[in-house]
Amino acid sequence: MTDETVSNAPATDSAPATPHKRRVRYSGRNPRRFEDKYKEHKRDTATIAKVLASGKTPAGTHRPIMVAEILQVLAPQPGEIAADCTLGYGGHAQEILVKISPDGKLLGLDHDPIELPKTEARLRALGFDASVFTAHRSNFAGLPQVLAANEISGADMILADLGVSSMQIDDPARGFSVKQDGPLDMRMNPQRGQPVSAFLEKAKPDALARILMGNADEPKAVQLGAALAGKKFTTTHELADAIRAALPLVAKEDCHLHIRRVFQALRIAVNDEFSALETLLRILPAALKPGGRVAILTFHSGEDRRVKKAFIEGRQGGIYSEIADEVIRATPEERNFNPRSVSAKLRWAKRTA
Numbered sequence: 001m002t003d004e005t006v007s008n009a010p011a012t013d014s015a016p017a018t019p020h021k022r023r024v025r026y027s028g029r030n031p032r033r034f035e036d037k038y039k040e041h042k043r044d045t046a047t048i049a050k051v052l053a054s055g056k057t058p059a060g061t062h063r064p065i066m067v068a069e070i071l072q073v074l075a076p077q078p079g080e081i082a083a084d085c086t087l088g089y090g091g092h093a094q095e096i097l098v099k100i101s102p103d104g105k106l107l108g109l110d111h112d113p114i115e116l117p118k119t120e121a122r123l124r125a126l127g128f129d130a131s132v133f134t135a136h137r138s139n140f141a142g143l144p145q146v147l148a149a150n151e152i153s154g155a156d157m158i159l160a161d162l163g164v165s166s167m168q169i170d171d172p173a174r175g176f177s178v179k180q181d182g183p184l185d186m187r188m189n190p191q192r193g194q195p196v197s198a199f200l201e202k203a204k205p206d207a208l209a210r211i212l213m214g215n216a217d218e219p220k221a222v223q224l225g226a227a228l229a230g231k232k233f234t235t236t237h238e239l240a241d242a243i244r245a246a247l248p249l250v251a252k253e254d255c256h257l258h259i260r261r262v263f264q265a266l267r268i269a270v271n272d273e274f275s276a277l278e279t280l281l282r283i284l285p286a287a288l289k290p291g292g293r294v295a296i297l298t299f300h301s302g303e304d305r306r307v308k309k310a311f312i313e314g315r316q317g318g319i320y321s322e323i324a325d326e327v328i329r330a331t332p333e334e335r336n337f338n339p340r341s342v343s344a345k346l347r348w349a350k351r352t353a
C-alpha cells in the first residue's frame with residue numbers, strides 16, 4: 001500500500017482487572033453479533049458460500065453491484081489502464097483485473113485505512129501482484145496525484161462506486177449501523193475530520209436542518225435540526241432513539257425512514273462526500289485518456305444529480321463524445337438477490353477521442 005502514512009501504534013496489554021471473567025459463549029448457530037459472524041466467516045469458507053446462496057452478504061465482505069453492466073460500459077481490454085476510485089472489497093477491481101490481463105494495470109484508491117490493507121492482501125492472494133495492481137490510500141479527489149506518482153498520463157477507464165461498503169456499514173465499531181449499537185462515528189477515514197458525535201454537539205439548529213434537507217431530502221429537517229443540534233449522543237442507538245423521540249406524531253413503522261435519512265445526511269457531512277465527488281467530476285476528463293470511459297454508481301439523488309449535470313455539461317462542451325442518456329438500474333434478479341442494489345444508479349461517459 002502506498003501514499004498516506006498509516007499509524008500502526010501497537011495495542012497495549014493490560015493486566016486483568018478481575019480474577020475471573022466468564023467467557024462469552026458463541027452459539028455457532030445464527031450469530032447475532034457482528035464480531036461472531038465475522039469470526040465464523042474467517043474460519044469457515046463453506047459458511048460464506050452458504051450465506052451468499054441465501055441471498056445475504058457475509059459479514060466482512062461486500063457484494064459488487066451491477067458488475068456485468070459496468071464491464072459492458074467500461075469495456076476493459078488486455079493491456080489497458082484502469083483506476084478504481086473506490087476499491088472497497090475489490091469486487092469490481094477483481095473483475096476488471098481479469099479483463100485487462102495480461103499487461104494491464106489497475107490502481108485502486110480508497111481512503112479507508114482499516115479495510116484497504118485487507119483488500120490489498122485479498123487481491124494479492126488471488127495472484128494480482130504489484131505489476132498489475134497497486135493499492136493507494138487516497139481520497140479520490142487526489143486521483144491526479146496518484147496517477148502522476150505512477151507516471152500515468154491518463155487512464156483508459158475510471159470507476160467510482162460511491163458511498164460506503166458493506167464491511168463499513170456492518171461493523172458496529174465504525175458507527176454507521178442503525179441496527180447494532182456502536183460509537184457514533186461514521187467516518188470512512190477515522191484519521192481525518194470529526195465523528196458524528198462531535199459534529200452534532202457543535203451544530204446549530206438551522207445549519208443542521210439545511211444539512212438534513214440538502215444531503216437526504218429529510219422532510220422533517222427543521223424539527224429534527226432543532227431536536228438534535230448541540231446535543232451529545234455517544235452511540236448510534238442513542239441518536240436513533242432521539243430521532244424517534246423528536247417525532248412523536250410519526251408512526252413507529254415510518255420512523256426508520258427518518259432515521260435512515262438522518263444517518264445518511266450526517267455520514268455525507270462528516271465525510272465531506274459531495275465536495276469529494278464534485279472534485280472528482282471536475283478532474284475526470286484530464287484523468288482519462290482520449291477515448292477513455294468512466295462509470296459512476298450512485299445511491300441517492302444528491303449524488304446522481306451531480307454526476308448527471310457534469311456529464312451533460314461535459315458533452316455540451318465537447319469533453320465527452322457520448323454519455324448515458326438514461327440511468328442504468330440493477331436487474332430485478334440482482335435487486336432480489338442484493339437489496340443494496342435497489343437504489344443504485346449507473347451513469348457513464350466517454351471522453352472525446
Ligand SMILES: C[S@@+](CC[C@H](N)C(=O)[O-])C[C@H]1O[C@@H](n2cnc3c(N)ncnc32)[C@H](O)[C@@H]1O
Nearest residue numbers: 064086088089090091092110111139140161276
Ligand atoms: C460502495 S464501496 C465500493 C465497493 C467496491 N466497488 C467493491 O466491489 O468492493 C465504496 C468504497 O469507496 C470508499 N470511498 C468513498 N468515498 C471515497 C473517497 N472520496 N475517496 C476514496 N475512497 C472513497 C469507501 O471507503 C468504500 O470502501
